[in-house]
Amino acid sequence: MFQRLDDPSADDVSFTFDGQQLQARQGENLAAALIAAGVVSTRSTPVSGAPRGPFCMMGACYDCVVEINGETVQACMTAVTDGLQVQRVTGGVDD
Amino acid sequence: MTEVDLIILGAGPAGMTAARTAAEGGATVLLIDEQTSPGGQIYRSIQNVSDQRAAILGPDYGQGRPLAEALDHSNISVDYAATVWRVDEDGSVVYSIGGQARQAKGRHLIVATGALERPTPVPGWTLPGVMTAGAAQILLKSSGIVPERAVLAGAGPLLYLIACQLITAGFPPALLVETQTRGNFFKALKYLPGALRAWPYINKGREMLRQISEAGVPRYTGAKDIVIAGDGCVAGIAFTVAGRRYDIACETVLLHSGVVPNTQITRSLRLDHDWDDRQLCFYPRTDDWGVTSNPVVSVAGDGAGIGGATAANLGGKLAALGALKALGKIDATARDAKAVPLRAALSRETAIRPFLDTLYRPADDLRKPADDVVICRCEEVVAGDIRRYAKLGCTGPNQAKAFGRSGMGPCQGRYCGLTVTEILAEANGLPPSDVGYYHIRSPLKPVSLGELASLADDNNHEE
Numbered sequence: 001m002f003q004r005l006d007d008p009s010a011d012d013v014s015f016t017f018d019g020q021q022l023q024a025r026q027g028e029n030l031a032a033a034l035i036a037a038g039v040v041s042t043r044s045t046p047v048s049g050a051p052r053g054p055f056c057m058m059g060a061c062y063d064c065v066v067e068i069n070g071e072t073v074q075a076c077m078t079a080v081t082d083g084l085q086v087q088r089v090t091g092g093v094d095d
Numbered sequence: 096m097t098e099v100d101l102i103i104l105g106a107g108p109a110g111m112t113a114a115r116t117a118a119e120g121g122a123t124v125l126l127i128d129e130q131t132s133p134g135g136q137i138y139r140s141i142q143n144v145s146d147q148r149a150a151i152l153g154p155d156y157g158q159g160r161p162l163a164e165a166l167d168h169s170n171i172s173v174d175y176a177a178t179v180w181r182v183d184e185d186g187s188v189v190y191s192i193g194g195q196a197r198q199a200k201g202r203h204l205i206v207a208t209g210a211l212e213r214p215t216p217v218p219g220w221t222l223p224g225v226m227t228a229g230a231a232q233i234l235l236k237s238s239g240i241v242p243e244r245a246v247l248a249g250a251g252p253l254l255y256l257i258a259c260q261l262i263t264a265g266f267p268p269a270l271l272v273e274t275q276t277r278g279n280f281f282k283a284l285k286y287l288p289g290a291l292r293a294w295p296y297i298n299k300g301r302e303m304l305r306q307i308s309e310a311g312v313p314r315y316t317g318a319k320d321i322v323i324a325g326d327g328c329v330a331g332i333a334f335t336v337a338g339r340r341y342d343i344a345c346e347t348v349l350l351h352s353g354v355v356p357n358t359q360i361t362r363s364l365r366l367d368h369d370w371d372d373r374q375l376c377f378y379p380r381t382d383d384w385g386v387t388s389n390p391v392v393s394v395a396g397d398g399a400g401i402g403g404a405t406a407a408n409l410g411g412k413l414a415a416l417g418a419l420k421a422l423g424k425i426d427a428t429a430r431d432a433k434a435v436p437l438r439a440a441l442s443r444e445t446a447i448r449p450f451l452d453t454l455y456r457p458a459d460d461l462r463k464p465a466d467d468v469v470i471c472r473c474e475e476v477v478a479g480d481i482r483r484y485a486k487l488g489c490t491g492p493n494q495a496k497a498f499g500r501s502g503m504g505p506c507q508g509r510y511c512g513l514t515v516t517e518i519l520a521e522a523n524g525l526p527p528s529d530v531g532y533y534h535i536r537s538p539l540k541p542v543s544l545g546e547l548a549s550l551a552d553d554n555n556h557e558e
Binding site for chain 2 (some may be wrong): 001002004005006020024026028032033035036040041042045047048050051052053054055056057058059060061062063065071077078
């Protein structure tokens with residue numbers, strides 16, 4: 001588990017991951033927000049269906065890809081906004 | 096299309112100091128970075144951290160603040176949140192911001208894209224809950240998020256730094272599993288006299304080890320046969336020290352085996368690269384000013400040679416002086432005079448590297464793992480696949496792509512390239528320099544058809 005050093009009550013926006021409502025900070029890194037909310041696995045691989053989660057946090061590994069508005073994006077390169085709807089990627093990671 | 100004297104890719108220490116130095120020398124500079132604010136990974140979020148977080152991260156981290164503030168100069172424009180997906184040999188760059196593609200051309204180009212963590216392929220390293228040690232630092236810097244009772248595994252000073260930062264934050268790691276052996280230590284001893292020129296680093300290292308010891312965090316050194324176990328996510332880590340097997344429950348494992356130059360852009364430009372046997376990676380070949388085999392392209396910072404943030408700061412200034420000379424903004428005499436103190440400082444700064452590289456040299460079985468270990472995370476290719484391709488006559492990484500797709504996933508070989516090179520080198524009895532590396536082509540990062548189409552719009556507006 002991961003913990004926030006800053007006051008957790010400062011979470012001011014909500015977003016959804018596969019329909020589950022989660023709290024975060026406006027503009028926060030989406031991968032960080034998912035980790036802080038206790039989401040460990042964020043996708044499954046196209047080859048074997050193995051679960052994966054954020055790995056490098058710097059936009060290099062593509063293990064944290066998620067789907068937003070039908071587009072595959074890197075969660076660690078995306079900012080959280082209020083009402084953001086995020087889906088788990090379970091197929092190919094290319095568009 | 097934007098046209099400037101100098102385009103700099105990457106706003107870490109090298110890119111930031113290069114930008115300021117070039118701007119002061121009269122060059123117009125466009126600095127491009129993937130993140131939303133300056134600092135690179137080492138000074139990530141330097142302009143946005145709370146005082147509490149800055150205190151945890153320590154004074155070295157704080158050194159990034161003046162570098163970021165120095166970007167405020169009339170000759171410098173910065174594009175943040177920009178994904179560079181094509182760089183051409185004439186110094187032109189194609190990148191996207193918010194899904195919109197743009198083009199820019201520099202008379203000179205400095206690549207300051209830093210380092211990536213060397214992959215640490217152990218069984219279970221693809222499980223959710225395993226991250227790079229650098230990723231945990233980014234979580235701390237950018238979001239103030241810390242792991243509870245993490246296990247830190249691998250080798251290198253970054254493990255100690257993160258351990259100390261987590262201890263200071265009140266979330267000490269459960270333990271450190273370190274792969275360096277007494278043999279490493281004895282081999283490194285001969286470099287100790289040279290390393291003493293960089294004595295502040297030796298002192299910092301001793302201080303970090305003291306803090307870890309005082310916090311009661313156990314360190315296991317000489318660890319072998321590391322296995323991360325779990326069904327769906329990390330449940331524990333097992334390893335052997337001095338013949339005894341340890342099996343420890345945990346939820347988070349942070350891996351680290353040092354950092355290696357990020358050569359995606361320099362490879363895509365087909366620049367000359369050399370294998371470094373001590374640092375076990377490829378570097379773009381550069382002269383004293385960071386200029387590569389293409390005279391309009393320079394490399395500065397860790398991308399030109401792993402030396403850390405302060406060395407990158409100095410390297411950025413040197414590369415900018417070289418660029419100013421190439422641009423006709425200063426003459427050779429002025430350039431050389433300004434470089435003298437920088438080179439002296441750089442020599443002191445990098446004096447510790449041979450000692451550190453030898454002491455924390457990643458073990459053979461981490462670079463060339465057992466057959467059943469996944470080495471290409473994207474395409475889930477295992478080490479045994481690469482050895483099988485070698486038996487079938489595969490001599491190089493590019494052929495390996497055709498045999499089984501290693502390096503062809505979205506990360507484009509960033510986390511398997513060196514492993515594939517070293518496995519093929521061993522299997523074919525060749526030096527890594529002869530085996531070579533993947534051909535890297537644009538797009539350097541996956542790009543949507545919409546972004547490609549927006550490039551046509553960008554061009555039309557120009558006409």
